[in-house]
Amino acid sequence: MTMKESFELAKKQYEKWGIQVDNVIETLKSVPISIHCWQGDDIGGFEVNKSELSGGIDVTGNYPGKARTPEELRNDLEKALSLIPGKHRVNLHAIYAETNGEAVERDQLEPKHFENWVNWAKEHGLGLDFNPTLFSHEKAADGLTLSHPDPEIREYWINHCIASRKIGEYFGKELGTPTLTNIWIPDGYKDVPSDRLTPRVRLKESLDRIFAEDIDEKYNVDAVESKLFGIGSESYVVGSHEFYLGYALKNNKLCLLDTGHYHPTEVVSNKISAMLLYSDKLALHVSRPVRWDSDHVVAFDDELKEIALEIVRNNALDKVMIGLDFFDASINRVAAWTIGTRNMIKALLYALLMPNDHLKKLQDEGNFTERLALIEEFKSYPFGAIWDYYCEQMGVPVQESWLEDVKKYEEEVLAKR
Known part of the structure; x- marks a missing residue:
């Protein structure tokens, strides 16, 4: 599966909660x-x-x-x-x-x-x-x-x-x-x-x-x-x-x-x-x-x-x-x-990427069971796919690949100081 495909699948999971991922990314850029x-x-x-x-x-x-x-x-x-x-x-x-x-x-x-x-x-x-x-x-x-x-x-x-x-x-x-x-x-x-x-x-x-x-x-x-x-x-x-x-x-x-x-x-x-x-x-x-x-x-x-x-x-x-x-x-x-x-x-x-408005509503309603359940479930939502896509769109290395850039910089620049 490509990064773009992983992003689109993750996006659908968040958007079912009313979270507009494209808007989130634009906000983060600012x-x-x-x-x-x-x-x-x-x-x-x-x-x-x-x-x-x-x-x-x-x-x-x-x-x-x-x-x-x-x-x-x-x-x-x-x-x-x-x-x-x-x-x-x-x-x-x-x-x-x-x-x-x-x-x-x-x-x-x-x-x-x-x-x-x-x-x-x-x-x-x-x-x-x-x-x-x-x-x-x-x-x-x-x-x-x-x-x-x-x-x-x-x-x-x-x-x-x-x-x-x-x-x-x-x-x-x-x-x-x-x-x-x-x-x-x-x-x-x-x-x-x-x-x-x-x-x-x-x-x-x-x-x-x-x-x-x-x-x-x-x-x-x-x-x-x-x-x-x-x-x-x-x-x-x-x-x-x-x-x-x-x-x-x-x-x-x-x-x-x-x-x-x-x-x-x-x-x-x-x-x-x-x-x-x-x-x-x-x-x-x-x-x-x-x-x-x-x-x-x-x-x-x-x-x-x-x-x-x-x-x-x-x-x-x-x-x-x-x-x-x-x-x-x-x-x-x-x-x-x-x-x-x-x-x-x-x-x-x-x-x-959290359903913050919904979680606030649950708290006001005293529905602490659902609030806790959702907070915990969202911890394993495909947040990483959104992050990877964001990094790619911003033109920086995805995941741990940035380490290779640092290692090269260390060999070519830092180690010679």
């Missing part, structure tokens, strides 16, 4: 995923005076082929994008600036330091997102930045975030699609603090100054990202979920949910519908925590499917900005991007 650049070089960046990785972040493994230059990183991203269906975005950190060998402090970064990224994005029809980098720096060595008791250190990081918003605005103007500029800080304490309030007061004041200048959301959208704990901040994190949720709602900013930043018994999928009641939009960093915020490559697991279902069944594809955030140096880095991003798209397709 959903961009923001792919994080830092998987390609283990969050190293290209600063002239590089600092050791810090801020509770760790990358394990030493698989050969890590990108060493902006050109290598962009080439690796191009290879990954050629294996991923759809048109997407690339997410940058400030440490990926290109300064032509000049040591430029982060609070002095300008749009010109990212011109090569913008030209590359234009060439490939990509949007760009951005993040100020408030870690791996001598002024963050004690784990405090925007909440630091030293006003000079706070000032440095405030100015860095202001500069980052300007860079985000530049991206948006140049590329014709708004940039999500997201602030995450490592601030917290290893042991139980004697004062939880004052650092949060300082953080709030810092954020107020960062966001004092209005930037048109047509070009730049601001987000703030919380965390439960990290290495070196096990007992207390200044920017908690409650802090940022309150700040975002009061100040019309996006609250960004990272799937690894909560207690292991919490799931982001359960937060999406609650937050969309009070926020026009929200943002995600999709990762895979294993016991803690370990940022494993995204797998096609139950939580990923549930996140996709919550977005789709609540008609929120245009309200949730989906980004990825994982870094694994124990496997081929191009393969990591490919696996994780394809899985995110695959989960959205899975959600779009």
Whole structure:
């Protein structure tokens, strides 16, 4: 049986439930995923005076082929994008600036330091997102930045975030699609603090100054990202979920949910519908925590499917900005991007192929027997045939055949670094 024949048979099974598969495919084509650049070089960046990785972040493994230059990183991203269906975005950190060998402090970064990224994005029809980098720096060595008791250190990081918003605005103007500029800080304490309030007061004041200048959301959208704990901040994190949720709602900013930043018994999928009641939009960093915020490559697991279902069944594809955030140096880095991003798209397709309206109706009627039965039966519906056809239509490898492209790229490019 040909792939087209398998697709047509699968299509009939879904369409008996009123699911218009052709419309589903068109919808999926329109959903961009923001792919994080830092998987390609283990969050190293290209600063002239590089600092050791810090801020509770760790990358394990030493698989050969890590990108060493902006050109290598962009080439690796191009290879990954050629294996991923759809048109997407690339997410940058400030440490990926290109300064032509000049040591430029982060609070002095300008749009010109990212011109090569913008030209590359234009060439490939990509949007760009951005993040100020408030870690791996001598002024963050004690784990405090925007909440630091030293006003000079706070000032440095405030100015860095202001500069980052300007860079985000530049991206948006140049590329014709708004940039999500997201602030995450490592601030917290290893042991139980004697004062939880004052650092949060300082953080709030810092954020107020960062966001004092209005930037048109047509070009730049601001987000703030919380965390439960990290290495070196096990007992207390200044920017908690409650802090940022309150700040975002009061100040019309996006609250960004990272799937690894909560207690292991919490799931982001359960937060999406609650937050969309009070926020026009929200943002995600999709990762895979294993016991803690370990940022494993995204797998096609139950939580990923549930996140996709919550977005789709609540008609929120245009309200949730989906980004990825994982870094694994124990496997081929191009393969990591490919696996994780394809899985995110695959989960959205899975959600779009569910009879969501009918399942909602069953719940309202109290018909929990049929609801459960259908949810379980749809797990073995011929979803794979639709996915394969979609990949073929989008001109990317079908099933595991993309691995051959990665192996060849490794032999010809990565192994020679």
